[in-house]
Amino acid sequence: MPRFSIVVPVYRVQGYLRECLDSVLAQEYGDFELIAVDDCSPDGCGAILDEFASADPRVRPVHLERNVGLGRARNAGLERAVGDYVVFLDGDDTLAPGALAAMAARLDATADPDLLVFDYTRTYWDDSRRPNGVAHLLAEKGPDVFALADRPSLLGLLQVVWNKAYRRAFLDRHGFTFSAGYYEDVPWTFTALITAERIAVVDRVCIEYRQRRQGGNILSTTSRRHFDAFAQYDLVFAHLDAHPALEPWRASLFEKMVDHYLTIYTKPGRLSEQDKAEFFHEAARHYRTRRPDGYRRPGGGRGHRYALLERDFHPAMRALHETVRGTRAAQRRAKDTVRGAKRAAMAAHYRAEMLRPIESDLAVFSSYWSRGVTGNPAAIADRLAVLAPHIRRVWLIRPDCVSRVPDGTAHVLVGSRAYWSVMARAKYFVNDVNFADSVVKRAGQTHVQTHHGTPLKTMGMDQRRYPASTDMDFEELLRRCDRWDYGISSNTFSTAVWERVYPSAHTTLETGYPRNDVLARAGATEVDWARRELGLADGVTALLYMPTHREYEGSFVPRLDLARLAESLGPDTVLLVRGHYFYDSAQEFGELWSSGRIKDVSGHPRVETLYLAADGLITDYSSAMFDYAVLDRPIVIYADDWETYSAVRGTYFDLLREPPGAVARTQDDLEELLTEGVWNSPEAAALRAGFRRRFCRFDDGRAAERVVRRVFLDDTTPVPVTPLELRPVAPAPTRPAFVGTGTPHPPAVKEERAR
The missing domain is CATH 3.40.50.11820 (CDP-glycerol glycerophosphotransferase, N-terminal domain)
Structure with a gap:
């Protein structure tokens, strides 16, 4: 029995489906089944599912004979689920790297709660990202396992099905299934939350919620299907009526219902103008029918809208809505005016300052x-x-x-x-x-x-x-x-x-690059300090992985399977992973991450510290190779996409013909050259020596001094450059054996590294 059953309903998402499925199958935590339900999709989704299933037995495709909608497609997957926990993932969304490992660890730590709630981030078509605006609710203090009554603020989270893992025994015991129609998440989410006796949270982004430029969200379409919301809340209150112990939740859910109805009414593009009055009148009927005994409306503008709905005053609500829209437009115009005035004032200030000496x-x-x-x-x-x-x-x-x-x-x-x-x-x-x-x-x-x-x-x-x-x-x-x-x-x-x-x-x-002065002038003390700052133990070989930015990629996605690489190198090697500064921090790698065998150093403020601490550099086309060469330590080029990169961006020389060390074109090649010692062989050292002669001529530790004397002190006397062959280099942090093998260095390599 797998730990997770991941249910993916699929309909018209062929452009995103591969990325979705890959995000699941690439998880380092592999104890899952992936149940992908083809809801009679008219595009190529069904064929994609069959393709993935033929390549990975964990993928279990389900092909429905007719289109039944999102809720019932989820039911079809739920009926086939055998895992301890069920996770729902929409076909155009993705699991964040390390998500399943984080979920599994939290479930183990909290002794299998009924629900596990986790965070998400919105990803947009232009590659921008926006975090969950109420993610702080997941970070609130409290017991590890609780009922909703202990943390009622969780009702303030986005009420969707896919930000939770559900214990299958809990779902079976209560007979939870999805309803048909729009807003099918409403009855499922609310009833599950208030019914669960044991809830836990993991304050971590596990879902990347895709926001398509257009056509991605049926709730943004104008349709009478938005009237389905009434039937969905009927199911919520039917559940309350059938379970008297849940009565304390009636007032909170009533307000959730009213706020939701008002959102549908006021949200541009959901209801046509001719449908708005009918929707409002039905919402008013629900208000009066569902209002709890002794209920008191909230204060302020929200309470005023509640009062208009309770009394079914549609003309007044319409006038209020139009006034609010007009006011907001006026406020936007006012803000633009203020910003323009501030810019004008700042420009005037700048001009005035330029008149001063x-x-x-x-x-x-x-x-x-x-x-x-x-x-x-x-x-x-x-x-x-x-x-x-x-x-x-x-x-x-x-x-x-x-x-x-x-x-x-x-x-x-x-x-x-x-x-x-x-x-x-x-x-x-x-x-x-x-x-x-x-x-x-x-x-x-x-x-x-x-x-x-x-x-x-x-x-x-x-x-x-x-x-x-x-x-x-x-x-x-x-x-x-x-x-x-x-x-x-x-x-x-x-x-x-x-x-x-x-x-x-x-x-x-x-002059040389001033930032490299610290590398050229460093000794054993500086190297030891850098190692301690990064928490690297004595005798551990540290390899720094620094890929460059690719204009055709919107986020940092390591081109290496870093978990696999770390395993092949063994416990005496640490991978320091530094993404390009254009990107966010690197992904997590579960146990390898927590044990320190893979460290994300993307946020470290000084890359020079990383250079000093590392025994070797693995990069692709980053300028880091030119700086790191100052230290005369091994450099490995991993150029799996050289043809693409050089064609799209263009390069000034052929790195494969003039490398600073060993070159790998595939991960297998890279693991072999690292474990067999090619990375720090005499041949690699010879390549590095030629590279240093070409690119490190002026980096002798006095570059900043040259700039200061020439620019700030107007001193044109040349500051002599120490010849490359006369410069001492910082000692290597360790004298690594062939990484991953325990085999000693051959004498030639020992001599090279001691030079």
Whole structure:
């Protein structure tokens, strides 16, 4: 008997069904059956289900002979379920990675409650996401297992069937089934919640609830089917009438009913104008019929609407609704006016500030679109504090990123009056991207563009040849570049690229990347500190996985099966997973995650700490490879989609022919080269040596000093570059054997790593 029966009703979702099924089958927790019910779908859904069933015996397709609707299709799946718990998943939604493992762990910890309630997030057609607005209800303090009376606030959650796991014995004992028609979740959800004796929650997103651009939600269509809501609430109150012990819930459910009816009435697009009066009158009848004895209406505007419904005053309700709509439109216009006035006032303030003298001792810094205090700008600011402490350093920070600012760091919020003041009056501006288009460069101000990576992928004006990779306005880009006075280059290869793709009159400073100074200057103390900060035990081999951003992917989805990779490498290896900064944190991996064998370090504020702690880097096309090469540690390229990436984004050289180390094209190849020692072999070291000669020439630990002396101190005396062969490198954290085998290094590898 499986732990979970996952019931997926399917109708007209062929564009989303594969992703839905894959999200289930890819769960690391595999004790489930997947019952997919083809509700006589007229598209290719049925064939897709059969295809998946032929490949995985856990998939059990059910083909209905006629279309019966969502509720009864769920019933067809429920009749066939044999798992301990039933989970319902709509055919265009997905299970979040690690969801089943999280559910199973919580069920075990709470001794199999009747219901397990979990969180969800809305995912939109444009790849944006919006969290559950009342997710805080799941985080409330209280006992692990409870009845609804102990946490009645859970009635405030979205009342849908798919945010809960149901103990099948509980469903069988009470004979719960779905009704037909719209709003079929109403009687199921309310009756299950108030009937359950033991409820638990897991405060974790388990469902990704897809919001389609159009055509995805039948409740958003104009139809008389919305009258089905009356029959659904009849079932709710019939359940109350049949179970006197549940009588205390009558008033709460009455208000849920009234609020729902008013929502249907007022929601644009649900009822035609000719149906609204009839719906209102029927809702009024239900109000009077279902009103509990001694019930007192709520106060305020909500209570006023209740009163109009109770008295069946439809003309008054219609007038109120139209007034509210007009008021909201007026409020929106007023807010737009206020925002326009604020923008005008801020622009006037900026113009006034630009009439004041430039402050020669003021420098403004920004990094990664003002997300924090990191990268090349941070390294320059740190060195500036030593070499020119008289220059004040102010950081630009987005309001939502203030928590990332170290204590004691002077900063202003982007868009504030203080922001416009420093933008108008500072002498120096340092950024690794561009400042906002609205920023005006005054005569006498100095702009430094540090960039934030050595370019493997095409950049700047070259991206015009790859329109699928960008929607950039190239005319605006050139205007931004014209503000630059200096551009920082990490190597001669980058210099040639930057000066061609950003054609402006700026001066290139071949200094190396300031952010890599900490890598070039690090010793055993810094390495040990980095390992301790990440909680890495002595003797454990840490491999850092850093894939790059792909314009054709909207979220961070590891191209590797990380759980499988961790298992193949064994318990003495830890995978540090860092998604690109465009994305949210990486997914979870159950026990491997909790045991520390896979660590999500996506949110770590300083990537340099990760580099110092890692014994090796696994990446694809990320510029991380150029920075990590400063440490002269093994780099593995996992290039499973090289042809796609190089065609869509474009690249400046063939990474497969000029790699910094071993290359894998499949996961099998990667596991083999890691477990057999190819990753840190003499051949891999030779490739890395050539790569370092080409790309790490200036990264000797004095890059920030070069920038500060040239830009801020106007010192044109060259700071000599230490030759690559004379530079010490930070000791490796461990001297790893062939990962996963326990086999010692051959003598040649020992010599290479000791060099």
